[in-house]
Amino acid sequence: MRTSLDLLLDRTLPDAVADLDAVLRAGLVDLGALQRMVTERHDRGIVAARRAAELADSRAESRPESWLRVYLVLDGLEPVPQYLVCDWQGVVARVDLGFPYERLAVEYDGEWHGEWRQISADRERLNRLQAAGWDVLFVTARQLRDPAAVVASVRTAFAR
Numbered sequence: 001m002r003t004s005l006d007l008l009l010d011r012t013l014p015d016a017v018a019d020l021d022a023v024l025r026a027g028l029v030d031l032g033a034l035q036r037m038v039t040e041r042h043d044r045g046i047v048a049a050r051r052a053a054e055l056a057d058s059r060a061e062s063r064p065e066s067w068l069r070v071y072l073v074l075d076g077l078e079p080v081p082q083y084l085v086c087d088w089q090g091v092v093a094r095v096d097l098g099f100p101y102e103r104l105a106v107e108y109d110g111e112w113h114g115e116w117r118q119i120s121a122d123r124e125r126l127n128r129l130q131a132a133g134w135d136v137l138f139v140t141a142r143q144l145r146d147p148a149a150v151v152a153s154v155r156t157a158f159a160r
Contacts, residue, residue, distance in 0.1 A: 001037060004029045008038070008049035013074075016052035018066035024058035031056060057081050064108045064144055065096050071147040072097070072106070072154060079106060087132045093125050095136075102158050105129060105136045108144070135160070 007019040023029050035053045038046060055073060059081035060066040072079050083098025084091055085105065095105035109122075129136055137157050139150055 001029060001034065004034050005037065005041075005043075005049065008052045009043055009045040011045075011048075011052075013048060013052055013055070014067040014070045016049065017055045017070050018060070018063040020052055020056040021058065021060035021066045022063070024056055025060065031058070061096070062108065062110070064110065064141065067144060067147075068106065068108055068139055068150065069097055071151055075151045075155075077151075077154065085129060085132055085134055092128045092132045092134075095129070095134075099158075103134045104154070104157050105134055106154060107136060107138050109138050109140050 004020060004023055007023065008016045011019075020034075024031055031053070035050075038050045038053050041049075043049070055070055057066075057069070060069065061082065065081070069079055069081060077099070079097035079099060081097060083095050083100065083105070085093050085095060085098065093105075096108050097106040098104070099106070126136055135157060137153060139153075143150055143153075
């Protein structure tokens with residue numbers, strides 16, 4: 001529990017959330033207990049730590065996915081992590097961040113998505129999502145260096 005607190009204090013909000021997401025996903029700490037602890041403390045940086053605990057989500061599967069989600073949430077958007085897209089036949093795909101009402105998937109593509117074996121699987125998955133009526137916006141590591149541009153891209157996709 002103390003280590004989780006240390007991950008939250010005096011760090012950027014996206015980094016704090018990303019590390020806490022990983023701790024939660026590994027089952028190393030109870031989020032409710034952590035939230036109670038940060039509510040009772042008065043350490044330097046505790047207000048930001050409380051916000052990080054509010055934004056934490058154990059469904060995140062990577063630090064970049066967490067960063068991406070935080071940037072979108074801070075701009076007032078409400079992505080659903082690891083959203084299951086379904087059609088009349090069942091599950092089409094699980095997307096990194098889903099916006100069900102807008103039928104938009106936001107996917108973080110790490111370097112391994114460029115490997116030849118992965119490209120074919122990714123294209124088949126993209127075709128299934130599009131056939132189900134979903135648009136897909138891909139975000140790369142380089143794009144993630146400019147969070148404002150990424151958020152603007154998502155908002156532009158909504159407008160379409």
